[in-house]
Amino acid sequence: MKINLTINGVDSTFEADPDMPLLWLIRDEAKLKGTKFGCGMALCGACSAHVDGELVRTCSYSAQMAHGKKITTIEGLSGGANRLHPIQQAWLDVGVPQCGYCQSGFMMAAAHLLEENSNPTEDDLKNSITNICRCGTHPRILKAILLAAKLQSNGTSK
Amino acid sequence: MEQVNSKPQKGFSRRKFLARSGATIAGSIALLYFGRSKIRTGLSQLAADAKFDAGIDDFDPTVWFEVNQDNTITLRSPKIEMGQGVFTGFAILAAEELDVDVTKIKVVHASTSMGPQSTAGTGMSNSTSSLYTAIREVAATLRETLKLAASKSWGIRVTSIQTGDGVATSGSRSMRYAEIAKQTKIWEIAETPALRQAYSFRMIGKEHKRIDLEEKISGKPIYGIDTDISGMLYGAVLYCPYFGGELKTADTTLAGKSTDVIKIIQDKNWIGVVAKTRFAAEKAMTSLKVSWNFEPGYTTKDAIDAITVGNGVAVVMQDEGNATDELSRNVLTSEYRTPIGFHASMEPSIVVADVSGTSLKLYTSTQNVAFMRQSIADQTDFKEENIQIIPAFLGGGFGRRGYKHNAVEAIKLSESVGKPVHLLYTRQQEFQNGYVRPNTHHILSGKVDTKGKILAIQHEFATGSMAFLALPMAKPIIGADFLVAGHGARIAYSVPNKRTKIWNSDLPFQTGLWRGVGMFANTFAIECFIDELAVEAKADPLQFRIDHCGTTELLQRRKKLLLKLGEKAGWKAPKADTIGRGIAVCEDRGTISAAIVEVQIVDKRIKVLRVAQAIDAGLIVNPNGVRQQMEGATMMAISASLYEEATIENSQFEQTNFHNYQVAMLKDTPHIETILQESTDMPSGVGEPPLSSVAPAIANALYNLTSFRLRTLPLQAALDNYYQHSE
Numbered sequence: 095m096k097i098n099l100t101i102n103g104v105d106s107t108f109e110a111d112p113d114m115p116l117l118w119l120i121r122d123e124a125k126l127k128g129t130k131f132g133c134g135m136a137l138c139g140a141c142s143a144h145v146d147g148e149l150v151r152t153c154s155y156s157a158q159m160a161h162g163k164k165i166t167t168i169e170g171l172s173g174g175a176n177r178l179h180p181i182q183q184a185w186l187d188v189g190v191p192q193c194g195y196c197q198s199g200f201m202m203a204a205a206h207l208l209e210e211n212s213n214p215t216e217d218d219l220k221n222s223i224t225n226i227c228r229c230g231t232h233p234r235i236l237k238a239i240l241l242a243a244k245l246q247s248n249g250t251s252k
Numbered sequence: 253m254e255q256v257n258s259k260p261q262k263g264f265s266r267r268k269f270l271a272r273s274g275a276t277i278a279g280s281i282a283l284l285y286f287g288r289s290k291i292r293t294g295l296s297q298l299a300a301d302a303k304f305d306a307g308i309d310d311f312d313p314t315v316w317f318e319v320n321q322d323n324t325i326t327l328r329s330p331k332i333e334m335g336q337g338v339f340t341g342f343a344i345l346a347a348e349e350l351d352v353d354v355t356k357i358k359v360v361h362a363s364t365s366m367g368p369q370s371t372a373g374t375g376m377s378n379s380t381s382s383l384y385t386a387i388r389e390v391a392a393t394l395r396e397t398l399k400l401a402a403s404k405s406w407g408i409r410v411t412s413i414q415t416g417d418g419v420a421t422s423g424s425r426s427m428r429y430a431e432i433a434k435q436t437k438i439w440e441i442a443e444t445p446a447l448r449q450a451y452s453f454r455m456i457g458k459e460h461k462r463i464d465l466e467e468k469i470s471g472k473p474i475y476g477i478d479t480d481i482s483g484m485l486y487g488a489v490l491y492c493p494y495f496g497g498e499l500k501t502a503d504t505t506l507a508g509k510s511t512d513v514i515k516i517i518q519d520k521n522w523i524g525v526v527a528k529t530r531f532a533a534e535k536a537m538t539s540l541k542v543s544w545n546f547e548p549g550y551t552t553k554d555a556i557d558a559i560t561v562g563n564g565v566a567v568v569m570q571d572e573g574n575a576t577d578e579l580s581r582n583v584l585t586s587e588y589r590t591p592i593g594f595h596a597s598m599e600p601s602i603v604v605a606d607v608s609g610t611s612l613k614l615y616t617s618t619q620n621v622a623f624m625r626q627s628i629a630d631q632t633d634f635k636e637e638n639i640q641i642i643p644a645f646l647g648g649g650f651g652r653r654g655y656k657h658n659a660v661e662a663i664k665l666s667e668s669v670g671k672p673v674h675l676l677y678t679r680q681q682e683f684q685n686g687y688v689r690p691n692t693h694h695i696l697s698g699k700v701d702t703k704g705k706i707l708a709i710q711h712e713f714a715t716g717s718m719a720f721l722a723l724p725m726a727k728p729i730i731g732a733d734f735l736v737a738g739h740g741a742r743i744a745y746s747v748p749n750k751r752t753k754i755w756n757s758d759l760p761f762q763t764g765l766w767r768g769v770g771m772f773a774n775t776f777a778i779e780c781f782i783d784e785l786a787v788e789a790k791a792d793p794l795q796f797r798i799d800h801c802g803t804t805e806l807l808q809r810r811k812k813l814l815l816k817l818g819e820k821a822g823w824k825a826p827k828a829d830t831i832g833r834g835i836a837v838c839e840d841r842g843t844i845s846a847a848i849v850e851v852q853i854v855d856k857r858i859k860v861l862r863v864a865q866a867i868d869a870g871l872i873v874n875p876n877g878v879r880q881q882m883e884g885a886t887m888m889a890i891s892a893s894l895y896e897e898a899t900i901e902n903s904q905f906e907q908t909n910f911h912n913y914q915v916a917m918l919k920d921t922p923h924i925e926t927i928l929q930e931s932t933d934m935p936s937g938v939g940e941p942p943l944s945s946v947a948p949a950i951a952n953a954l955y956n957l958t959s960f961r962l963r964t965l966p967l968q969a970a971l972d973n974y975y976q977h978s979e
Contacts, residue, residue, distance in 0.1 A: 110529075111512075111529070111531055111532070113531070114529065114531040115531065118529060118530050118531050122480070122486075122529065122530060125480060126471070127471065127472075127473035127475075127477075127478040127480070128470070128471015128472070128473075129471070130475075130477070130598070130599070130647070131477065131600070131676070132598050132599075132600075132679070133679045133909050133910050134678060134679055134909075135679070135909050135910075135911065137909055137910040137911055138598065138910055140598055167471065168470065168471035169470070169471050178469075182469045182470065185465075185469045186461075186465055186466075186469055189461050189462055189465060189876060189880070190469075191335075191462070191464070191465060191468035191469065192335035192336070192337070192880060192884055193334055193335025193597075193598070193599075193645070193646060193647050193648045193649075194335065194464070194467070194468030194474075194645070194647075195335075195475060195598040195599045195647030195648060196598045196647075197468055197469065198471045201469065219918060220918045220919040220921065221919065223918050224917055224918075225917075225918075226598065226910060226915055226917065227598070227887075228595075228596055228597055228598050228648045228650065228888065228915070229335045229648060229884045229887075229888070230883055230884030230885065230886060230887025230888050230891075230916075231883075231884065231887075232883075232887050232916070232917075232918050232920070232921040233883050233887070233921055233924050234880075234883065235918065236918065236921060
């Protein structure tokens, strides 16, 4: 079927199997490779993106469900070239990534969390973000999200 | 770059470099042809002490470096960036000698057609240590080569030229490196100069941010999985999920019905699909109707029975004094076990194969480019010189990308359609069709004398192999894998009578490298048992360890690190009764690593509250990078210590994805402190050593809290089991 999406502010139409996971549409049709495959069962969060403002694990979300919706991926998180979202700024300042593969998903989850809770505690983060990282960047992820909350409230980024 | 002087220069890196690198793994294997049991014991010590070299013999600066027109310098790395931060470390080393800022060095992977080649692959925590001198020598040679070119251009003596910030100057004249490169048609390679002395380092040892952060926070397509080339199709391969199985019958009718499916090919042990999209390929793969020939009924219990001391090929790895006699009576004996573990790298195995006639291009995530190229040449009709491998950043390595890639299948799929094919493992395949960390069994016996000193200690352990998947030729020679699975099995403490013996058995599934290799399991068993002996001696666990540090350099460094860790982490500080505190230490190829851990049990769940990690890794190139590795190793170790366990039912791993293979998450993050101690003037590894001391430190902390001892990993399952049996 024809799938209409607005990806990072750009309207696009794809011919795709309605059951195809949104992940493959983003990666292989829209050619945005920042959203990653990790498990295919919505367990690890590497494929996280925002769909109409909701946090979605795109490996388990079909193309037809996404039809007509606004998608934001890591490439569009900051809302413009040469800009950084406070989460990305904090990720840079803290120096979070190791292999980096899961980081897009973590950043999308963290950005969404800050939308809903602009002043989270460390326990809030521990209880609500269930993405998987194997390099062990967890301590820096926690630090970076708390920093991003500060940056956001100070308006020092974006 | 064209050059006139292609011969290695007199005094140039190669000779010096090789002389420093000690025994190579190839050398060790060659020696093993003379193997007898006594010699095997000696060799196992030799292998334990060996410093492995980088496997590189090309030290021409024009192969390593390229001066770009924006005055940045590209360094082609023979080692793979898999998250461990080697690109940043290499940039620091190069910048130090090139007189440029670290951010001006762009590091990329060497491919098989461009840049220095490493026959050793990337691993063993030795990328930085094995190239510490080499990269600096090549960079310093490039700097002198640039000066030489400038001196010719200006018609002045080279000694009157200085360099700084990417610019060569002499009096009022100056020229950027980029300009020198642009106007130089023929290079005369300079002699390698003396390297900068440690006291004058401007880059090495300072805090540096990683140089790959920008790409990694903005979703740039830098990984193997991101490869997307013109005309590319998508492959999916159905492998047998059962150990040693072969394809019996296959019905591809349903799978072939989709108009998006282009080709289905059948091999001895797999069926491959090529389709226009990944979704179509995987959908077709799951609609294949197949049956397999395999030996049914193998379970976890069979693997545990096979890996039990007394089974398999035995080699005595250490025999000092007379442990056997000393341990004939009044002995403390304990048994430990560790389970099978997956790497679970976030990026599954990925190869894009592009076959064109007799030549082949592979875009992939691998830890070992040279090994992969050679193994493909062995398994296909492609000649090695016609195989080009373009390595990408890895979405995690941990030993999984050393070998057993899915390249041969990808090549056959590409051949079948005459187009490039992108082949990706599913998560289930990554778990079930890769290779795993073998399970282990340890029996430790020891005796403490009346003065509270260990009189004798013996470590007998059983394991699957880690080395033989890559080095099958070594198996008949060395018998048991003391090289890799036996790493860390010897008793390092100063004890008059000590003995270590490995029992190596085959398993029906493939076992191989896993971060820290044998160190992880062996340190768990030994360092828990040391704690048990400390209880016997009624001694403080930290002081007991210090009291058994003898006079060797490594043991003296261990003692110093333990003292520092104890002091900084407040070993003697008061704590609540609800908190347990434990310590462990290990030594891994010249690096000492120690951890103090605090734990709690909340609602029968183990909670690691705090980990203080201390490391002595010789000279530290980038403290930020070292701390990052210590933090990461701590988290991976918490994961493997508390939760991770692969189990077997009916000749198949039961775990299919992360819902039944639990790993550590944000909720498991303790407060982590990192303590760095510098000692020697050469760096040693940091990627693996900090992993191994965590599991025993947690187990020892749990004992401190509960007064009962858990001797089996994963610890949460062991605790659950304890509660079940005590209720």
